[in-house]
Amino acid sequence: MSEHVLTAGEHAYYQRQMVLPEWGEAGQLRLKAARVLVVGAGGLGAPVLQYLGAAGVGVIGIADGDFVEVSNLHRQVIHTMEDLDTPKTTSAATRLRRGNPHVEVVEHMVPVTVANAADLISGYDIVADCTDNFATRDLLHATCHALGRTLVSGAAQMTEGTVTTFAAFRGGENPCFRCLYPTPLPPEMTPSCSMVGVAGPVLTVIGGLQAMEVVKEILGIGEGLSGRIVMYDGLSAGFSEIPLARRADCPCCGGSATAQGERAMAQPPVTGG
Numbered sequence: 516m517s518e519h520v521l522t523a524g525e526h527a528y529y530q531r532q533m534v535l536p537e538w539g540e541a542g543q544l545r546l547k548a549a550r551v552l553v554v555g556a557g558g559l560g561a562p563v564l565q566y567l568g569a570a571g572v573g574v575i576g577i578a579d580g581d582f583v584e585v586s587n588l589h590r591q592v593i594h595t596m597e598d599l600d601t602p603k604t605t606s607a608a609t610r611l612r613r614g615n616p617h618v619e620v621v622e623h624m625v626p627v628t629v630a631n632a633a634d635l636i637s638g639y640d641i642v643a644d645c646t647d648n649f650a651t652r653d654l655l656h657a658t659c660h661a662l663g664r665t666l667v668s669g670a671a672q673m674t675e676g677t678v679t680t681f682a683a684f685r686g687g688e689n690p691c692f693r694c695l696y697p698t699p700l701p702p703e704m705t706p707s708c709s710m711v712g713v714a715g716p717v718l719t720v721i722g723g724l725q726a727m728e729v730v731k732e733i734l735g736i737g738e739g740l741s742g743r744i745v746m747y748d749g750l751s752a753g754f755s756e757i758p759l760a761r762r763a764d765c766p767c768c769g770g771s772a773t774a775q776g777e778r779a780m781a782q783p784p785v786t787g788g
């Protein structure tokens with residue numbers, strides 16, 4: 516099906532968003548031509564995938580090596596009891612295809628590792644980081660930076676969450692993940708949701724923000740989140756924002772392009788998603 520025209524079925528499906536002046540048919544065609552990789556089909560991936568699928572992102576990749584467990588279901592609302600023990604990629608892809616027949620969903624049933632990250636990411640325009648551990652976040656960022664891909668990153672734990680966008684490859688004042696964390700955080704500094712818990716609705720807030728940022732990046736509208744971190748506190752129902760500046764001495768984006776690429780591809784192997 517052509518990326519350059521919308522069918523009658525697509526017009527009917529997307530009419531309530533195409534009526535937005537910033538969106539229009541031109542924006543819908545941009546979405547249709549876009550390829551987005553969502554890494555992690557869990558608590559953040561659930562809203563991100565469902566909204567990007569419903570919005571009409573032409574090709575949506577889902578990368579996750581895990582299977583659906585009963586302890587996932589309070590927050591990973593893309594999966595159901597019927598999906599227990601099935602791959603999360605299969606469960607999520609089935610849900611997206613049922614929701615919108617106009618998009619193509621690609622299942623990558625693997626954890627993202629240093630061995631496959633570049634191959635996976637090079638097939639997409641934008642990556643949504645919906646993972647839950649520092650090592651995978653670091654690897655995703657390094658690979659996106661080296662390949663020149665925008666990374667929209669969400670994180671949530673307990674009753675709080677954050678969203679930001681990394682696009683330091685564009686140059687200028689755009690900061691990178693290592694401007695935020697010059698040295699990798701040890702695992703004990705980043706406990707997982709299985710250890711400290713997370714409130715499901717917080718994930719929907721953060722994932723919804725992430726999906727909107729991905730749409731904005733594709734449409735080229737609004738103000739992106741590069742250089743800004745939006746924070747949500749579920750208990751006070753408060754949003755705040757902190758600026759993130761580029762570091763001149765950043766170990767990732769502070770040096771020459773060649774050195775950046777070498778560093779980006781020299782990350783230690785990790786698993787996750």
Ligand SMILES: [Zn+2]
Nearest residue numbers: 691694765768
């Ligand atoms: Zn940096």
